[in-house]
Each structure stands twice: as structure tokens, then as C-alpha cells.
Amino acid sequence: MTIERFSGAELLIKALAELDVEYIFGYPGGSVLDIYDAIFRQDAVSHLLVRHEQAATHMADGYTRATGKCGVVLATSGPGNTNCITGIATAYMDSIPMVVLAGQVASNLIGGDAFQETDIVGCSRPIVKHSFNCRSVEELPNVVAKAFYLAETGRPGPVVIELPKDILIPDNTAPFVMEKDVKIRSYNPNVKGHTKQIKKAVEKITKAERLVIYTGGGIVIANAAEQLTALVERLNAPCTNTLMGLGGISGLHDNFIGMLGMHGSVEANKAMANADIILALGARFDDRVTNKVEKFCPNAKIIHVDIDPTSISKTVNAHVPIVGLVDVVIDQITAELDAVGHKPNKDDFKEWWSEINKWRALNSFSYETSKDLIKPQQVIESIYKHTQGDAYICSDVGQHQMFAAQYYPFKKPRQWINSGGLGTMGFGFPAAMGVKVAFPDSHVVCVTGDGSIQMNIQEMSTCLQYNIPVVIVALNNRSLGMVRQWQDMIYGGRHSSSYMESLPDFVKLAEAYGHVGMQINHPDELDSAMEKAFSIKNRLVFVDVLVDEKEHVYPMQIRFGAVDEMWLKKGEKV
Amino acid sequence: MRRILSILLENEPGALSRIVGLFSQRAFNIESLCVAATDEPTLSRITISTFGDDKVLEQITKQVNKLIDVIKVADLTERPHIEREIVLVKVLAMNNKTRTEVKRIADIFRGDIVDVGKQIYTVQLTGDEDKISSFIDVLNHETEIIEVVRSGTVGIARGEKALRV
Ligand SMILES: Cc1ncc(C[n+]2csc(CCOP(=O)(O)OP(=O)(O)O)c2C)c(N)n1
Ligand SMILES: [Mg+2]
Numbered sequence: 001m002t003i004e005r006f007s008g009a010e011l012l013i014k015a016l017a018e019l020d021v022e023y024i025f026g027y028p029g030g031s032v033l034d035i036y037d038a039i040f041r042q043d044a045v046s047h048l049l050v051r052h053e054q055a056a057t058h059m060a061d062g063y064t065r066a067t068g069k070c071g072v073v074l075a076t077s078g079p080g081n082t083n084c085i086t087g088i089a090t091a092y093m094d095s096i097p098m099v100v101l102a103g104q105v106a107s108n109l110i111g112g113d114a115f116q117e118t119d120i121v122g123c124s125r126p127i128v129k130h131s132f133n134c135r136s137v138e139e140l141p142n143v144v145a146k147a148f149y150l151a152e153t154g155r156p157g158p159v160v161i162e163l164p165k166d167i168l169i170p171d172n173t174a175p176f177v178m179e180k181d182v183k184i185r186s187y188n189p190n191v192k193g194h195t196k197q198i199k200k201a202v203e204k205i206t207k208a209e210r211l212v213i214y215t216g217g218g219i220v221i222a223n224a225a226e227q228l229t230a231l232v233e234r235l236n237a238p239c240t241n242t243l244m245g246l247g248g249i250s251g252l253h254d255n256f257i258g259m260l261g262m263h264g265s266v267e268a269n270k271a272m273a274n275a276d277i278i279l280a281l282g283a284r285f286d287d288r289v290t291n292k293v294e295k296f297c298p299n300a301k302i303i304h305v306d307i308d309p310t311s312i313s314k315t316v317n318a319h320v321p322i323v324g325l326v327d328v329v330i331d332q333i334t335a336e337l338d339a340v341g342h343k344p345n346k347d348d349f350k351e352w353w354s355e356i357n358k359w360r361a362l363n364s365f366s367y368e369t370s371k372d373l374i375k376p377q378q379v380i381e382s383i384y385k386h387t388q389g390d391a392y393i394c395s396d397v398g399q400h401q402m403f404a405a406q407y408y409p410f411k412k413p414r415q416w417i418n419s420g421g422l423g424t425m426g427f428g429f430p431a432a433m434g435v436k437v438a439f440p441d442s443h444v445v446c447v448t449g450d451g452s453i454q455m456n457i458q459e460m461s462t463c464l465q466y467n468i469p470v471v472i473v474a475l476n477n478r479s480l481g482m483v484r485q486w487q488d489m490i491y492g493g494r495h496s497s498s499y500m501e502s503l504p505d506f507v508k509l510a511e512a513y514g515h516v517g518m519q520i521n522h523p524d525e526l527d528s529a530m531e532k533a534f535s536i537k538n539r540l541v542f543v544d545v546l547v548d549e550k551e552h553v554y555p556m557q558i559r560f561g562a563v564d565e566m567w568l569k570k571g572e573k574v
Numbered sequence: 575m576r577r578i579l580s581i582l583l584e585n586e587p588g589a590l591s592r593i594v595g596l597f598s599q600r601a602f603n604i605e606s607l608c609v610a611a612t613d614e615p616t617l618s619r620i621t622i623s624t625f626g627d628d629k630v631l632e633q634i635t636k637q638v639n640k641l642i643d644v645i646k647v648a649d650l651t652e653r654p655h656i657e658r659e660i661v662l663v664k665v666l667a668m669n670n671k672t673r674t675e676v677k678r679i680a681d682i683f684r685g686d687i688v689d690v691g692k693q694i695y696t697v698q699l700t701g702d703e704d705k706i707s708s709f710i711d712v713l714n715h716e717t718e719i720i721e722v723v724r725s726g727t728v729g730i731a732r733g734e735k736a737l738r739v
Binding site: 079120121125126129131133180184186187308309310313314474 | 583584587591592595598632633637638639640642643644645721734739
């Protein structure tokens with residue numbers, strides 16, 4: 001019997017199918033045409049053609065953030081690959097699994113400055129979890145399996161596979177052999193928390209008088225939201241989420257005290273500053289959370305749970321470091337609470353809660369409405385109302401991102417999708433497309449700004465081709481609002497290059513791409529127009545909302561201050 | 575504080591560049607770096623001499639460990655260990671007096687003259703960093719140094735302790 005042999009391109013697609021990959025997000029070019037040909041000749045894996053490779057990475061990323069499944073990107077050598085860099089970095093910063101299939105010139109040309117040759121492995125080295133230079137057709141399926149394994153396990157992240165053209169061509173063949181049960185001797189991702197450390201943590205938790213549970217993207221990634229909620233309820237502790245962690249506990253939960261950090265709620269930042277014990281779960285004490293590190297929560301003992309040891313005691317020293325998968329560690333903590341006889345009691349932290357409720361009463365997210373100007377906050381509230389709070393909200397970067405995080409309470413994890421770590425303008429729209437591809441029956445909204453949307457606006461064409469009817473809501477303030485806010489607050493109001501003086505007519509633009517465009521410019525129209533926008537199914541709707549261009553995002557931490565030193569509104573501090 | 579890290583990693587293309595990239599990307603210092611395959615050909619061993627306070631070293635160790643290719647990392651300076659470096663020094667040896675003097679210094683330091691030219695001696699010496707530095711100082715005093723090549727430090731723990739898979 002002869003064993004069937006396949007080209008590298010065929011092996012690649014077979015391997016992807018074997019790993020249950022549904023979609024490849026990509027763009028063709030010379031070095032990967034054999035892969036495109038192999039895609040054409042099968043139907044297990046679909047390919048979605050974007051209009052710019054950066055969008056392919058964000059689309060894959062959005063798909064992954066919503067589904068938990070590793071996204072796949074395909075790009076050609078040279079410019080195709082370098083166009084992926086921003087998307088790879090975006091995924092890397094937020095620990096999102098991604099496999100990037102990077103075409104390369106033929107092996108015998110590598111190193112010779114061949115046409116469209118770039119060292120993509122070298123270019124991407126600081127922003128990947130790992131990368132592979134695939135050098136033979138035989139090893140290809142196993143390299144793919146390894147790449148997925150690395151991307152998805154431990155602290156997830158992007159993995160690049162460089163594929164030289166000569167291992168993809170039809171006359172270079174090998175049998176399909178793939179070891180799905182991957183083992184890598186230098187990599188052991190399944191970590192349980194150290195028992196002694198768990199005991200120490202529980203001792204601190206049960207003795208705490210002012211406990212705060214501070215959680216990040218790790219809870220979302222680990223699908224640990226239910227466990228977290230149970231732990232929060234059992235301890236009756238206040239819980240705050242980072243920008244990446246929103247939805248880790250329902251935004252409507254009584255114990256949720258809002259997002260913390262630069263634009264967090266007063267009660268969240270105050271609670272952190274006054275805590276005696278902070279239980280940090282899958283969060284990394286980013287500088288957008290801590291404000292000045294030296295002034296960060298001086299009186300708190302910190303229990304820090306993270307799968308990545310480098311995140312622990314990197315910026316803020318942990319008193320009880322626990323390295324482990326956050327879902328596993330929460331179970332361990334819960335079991336230890338049982339073991340020491342801890343019983344839930346709704347009167348726990350009574351005094352602490354009364355203090356927190358005083359901060360809550362400051363209502364730090366309140367804002368003033370106006371008779372003739374639409375406030376950006378109102379727009380988010382209107383989106384919430386017309387999507388029943390169930391939409392996937394995919395945001396770009398800027399003021400609109402903060403408003404979305406503040407005014408749309410996320411009931412579930414994975415509902416809030418944004419570039420938290422890298423802050424990539426241009427992320428929101430393609431990310432929303434990736435989500436819509438995965439969940440065609442759900443409301444998928446891209447909340448964006450007049451600046452950000454123009455960084456990947458060409459993807460409206462992709463949406464028409466594949467019928468991806470997301471709703472784009474642009475909070476159009478005719479400026480790079482977040483930049484302008486900083487210029488107002490820190491640079492004496494000198495608006496250097498923060499205007500967008502020649503905005504296109506977004507309505508016409510959407511129409512030109514074959515979609516529906518709407519503009520809203522008066523508060524009285526907001527609700528009815530939003531209702532209409534969300535009632536249109538199967539068409540992409542671009543809602544251009546002209547909002548008050550002077551609005552700032554508040555509260556805002558005061559630069560170089562402690563975590564709870566904030567501007568409440570213009571000229572008013574807490 | 576000066577530290578010596580021993581790193582055992584997969585002997586694969588790109589592995590070294592990941593280590594070096596990590597150090598530059600995170601602004602960690604590299605004083606010297608040695609790399610070669612081990613007796614087990616699938617493994618390489620890197621010795622990095624670096625410096626930084628405890629917090630920095632903790633990050634370096636963790637970050638290096640996090641690289642997928644890396645199997646083990648040890649801080650040799652934590653325990654009794656042996657450090658060696660080799661140096662080749664090319665010096666001017668124009669006249670008898672200098673030649674005798676260079677030979678004498680080499681003998682005192684237990685170095686060897688490994689190449690002799692009309693006006694040139696090349697001296698080889700092994701030892702720890704301090705010994706090598708003072709050797710170079712002394713030679714420099716006596717004659718003109720034309721070229722110095724140091725291998726960088728390699729090290730191994732004393733006693734039973736071994737860095738193996
Ligand atoms: C690719 C990229 N370039 C620059 C920035 C810096 N930046 C952060 S917010 C912002 C303004 C965004 O403007 P817009 O999308 O209109 O949002 P707004 O703040 O007005 O709501 C800029 C330029 C960034 N985050 N990403
Ligand atoms: Mg704007």
C-alpha cells in the first residue's frame with residue numbers, strides 16, 4: 001500500500017482542519033499562492049479576504065476574544081508580514097492566542113535580500129510568544145500543532161510560523177503525520193498554585209477587614225468568571241475589574257465597584273487605596289491602573305495570582321505570590337476556605353461596605369446632559385438600551401473607548417473587546433468583524449471615533465463581500481479626543497495636530513461601500529435613530545453621531561499621584 | 575551586583591537571538607556571553623555575566639525562563655562555583671628586556687606564550703575575571719598591548735549540583 005503524500009500547502013490546510021480551524025483571515029501574495037490554491041481545493045477551512053493584513057490580525061483577534069478559539073492569519077512574505085506587526089503586538093499585549101502563517105521566499109533565497117523578503121521571525125521576535133522557522137515539508141503538521149499548543153496554553157499569545165515557498169510547492173511532498181498530543185520538554189503550562197501559598201492567602205483573606213478583589217483579563221481568558229463570582233459572593237467582597245477584565249463579574253452585580261485605574265470609578269480606586277488585603281487575580285498592575293507605583297496602596301498586603309511569573313512583583317511587590325492558572329487557583333482557594341471552616345456571611349465587611357457606599361454615592365460617572373449637544377456618554381447608554389445589554393462591544397482607542405467601558409455594564413465575559421495593552425487605534429472595526437463572523441445572530445457593535453475608524457475603514461469592503469453586518473457607532477467629536485483632552489489638561493490647551501479638519505462624509509462613505517449610513521446630530525433624535533440602526537438586520541449600519549467635542553473623560557487619575565487621587569470633573573478633585 | 579547566569583536551552587536556530595533580544599529589549603545588561611552546544615547535542619548552554627539588583631535579577635531570571643526554548647536557568651553566583659575565562663593578548667616584544675619581562679609575567683600568572691613573531695608575543699591565560707583583568711593591567715604597564723580577546727566567563731557549580739535535563 002502506498003501512503004498518500006501531500007504538498008506542504010495541503011499538509012498545512014489538513015493540519016488546520018484537524019485542529020478544528022473554521023476560518024483563516026488573510027491576504028494572498030507570491031510566496032503563499034500554493035496555500036491559496038490548497039484552500040481553493042477543499043472546503044473544511046474557509047478563507048476571509050481582508051483589505052489590509054493588519055485587519056486580518058485584528059479580525060482573528062476579535063474572533064478569538066469572543067470565542068476563546070485561536071484565530072489564524074495568513075499573509076505573504078515581505079509587506080504582507082510587516083503589515084501584521086501591529087496586530088501581533090496587539091494580541092501579545094493582551095495575551096490573545098493567534099497563529100500567524102507567514103509566507104517566506106524559498107529557502108535558497110533566504111538571506112539574499114530576495115524580492116519581498118523580510119525576516120519576519122526577527123521583526124516579530126519581541127512581540128510573540130514563540131516563533132518557528134519551518135524548514136521541511138515533513139515537519140509542517142507538527143509545527144502547526146505545536147504552534148497552536150503554545151498559543152493557547154499557559155499565558156496565551158501569538159505564534160508566528162515562517163513558511164518558505166519551497167516547502168509549500170506541489171512537487172515537494174510528505175505524508176500527513178501530526179502528533180496532536182504535543183509535549184515540549186522546556187514548557188510546562190499547567191500550573192497549580194503552591195499549597196503553602198494558598199494557605200497563606202486564605203489566612204490573609206479570612207483575617208482581612210478591607211478586602212478588595214482586583215481582577216484582570218486573566219479571568220476572561222481562563223473562563224473563570226463564574227468561579228470568580230462565586231468567590232466574590234462567598235466572601236461578600238468588593239470586586240473591581242481592569243479595562244481588560246470587564247465582564248469578569250457582571251457589571252450589574254452588587255459587589256462590583258466598577259473599573260479601576262486611570263478612568264476608573266472613585267469607589268474602585270478609593271477601595272484599592274484603603275484596602276488592607278488586595279487579592280489580584282489574572283491582573284498585572286499595569287501603569288494605567290497603579291498611577292505612581294511608589295504611592296500605590298502602601299498599606300495593603302497583596303496576594304497576586306498569575307500564570308506568568310514575570311508578571312508577579314514586576315511593578316508592585318507581591319506579599320503572597322501564587323503562580324498558577326487562575327481558574328485552578330480560585331478552586332484551590334475555595335477548597336481551602338472550606339477546609340478552614342469559612343462560612344459565607346452577608347454581614348461580612350459591613351463597615352467596609354458602608355465606607356465604599358459613601359464613595360459610591362459620589363456617583364463619579366454622573367454627567368450633565370445638554371439641550372442641543374449629544375453627550376458621548378448618552379450614546380453608549382443608548383446602545384446599551386437598544387441592545388438589551390447583550391451586545392458584543394468592540395472598541396477602538398480614545399475617549400469613546402473609555403466611555404464605552406464606563407457606561408455599558410458588561411454582564412458576561414468576552415462581551416467587551418478592546419485593545420487594552422497596546423491601545424491600537426484601528427482595532428475595533430476589524431475585531432468586530434471577527435466577532436460577527438463567529439456570532440452572526442448577536443448584536444456586534446464597533447464603538448469608534450472619527451480618528452480610529454479611519455485606520456481600518458477600508459474593511460467596509462470586506463463586510464460587503466462576506467455580508468458581515470456589524471453596527472459601527474462613531475462618537476464623532478471632530479478630533480483626536482483623547483489627545484486633545486491631554487492637551488487641554490497638560491499642554492495649556494494647545495491643540496497641536498489633534499483636530500481632524502477634513503473628515504469624510506461617513507454616511508456617503510458607508511453608502512459608497514454598499515452599506516447603510518446614518519447621521520445623528522441632535523439629542524432628541526438619538527434614541528429613535530439608535531432604535532432604527534439596531535433594527536436593520538443583514539446590512540452594515542454606520543452611525544455617525546456628532547457628539548459634544550468639548551467633553552472630557554472623567555474621573556481621571558491625577559498624573560504622578562496615588563491610585564485614588566483623581567479629577568472628578570474639571571477643577572474638582574477627590 | 576555582578577551575577578552569572580547559566581542557561582540550558584534547546585540547540586535550535588533563533589534560540590540565541592531570543593535571549594540576546596530579551597536582554598536588549600528589557601534593558602538588562604550583558605557583560606559577557608558564552609554559548610556552545612553541550613555534550614548532549616540537542617542542548618546549548620549559555621553563560622551570561624550580568625549585573626543588577628535583586629529585583630532586576632529576579633525579572634531577568636523569570637523572563638529568560640519564560641522563553642519557550644529555555645529549559646533551565648541557574649544563578650551560579652548564589653552558591654559556590656567555579657568561573658573561568660580565557661584571554662589571548664598580543665603584545666609588542668621588541669627587545670630582550672620586554673620579552674623576558676612578558677615571559678616572567680606570563681609565568682607568574684601561569685599563562686602561556688602561544689605564538690611568537692619577530693616583534694610580537696601572544697600570551698594565553700585562563701582564570702576568573704579579576705585575574706584576567708589584573709594580568710592585562712600588568713602587561714599594559716610593561717609593554718604595548720596590540721590586541722586583547724576575552725572569551726567571556728563560563729562557570730559551573732561546585733560539588734554535586736549540576737545543570738542537566
Ligand atoms: C495607532 C495609534 N496611533 C496613535 C494613538 C494615540 N492615540 C490614542 S487615543 C487617540 C485619539 C483617538 O481619536 P478618535 O478615534 O477620534 O477617538 P476619541 O478620543 O476622539 O474618542 C490617539 C491619536 C494610538 N492609540 N494608536
Ligand atoms: Mg474623535
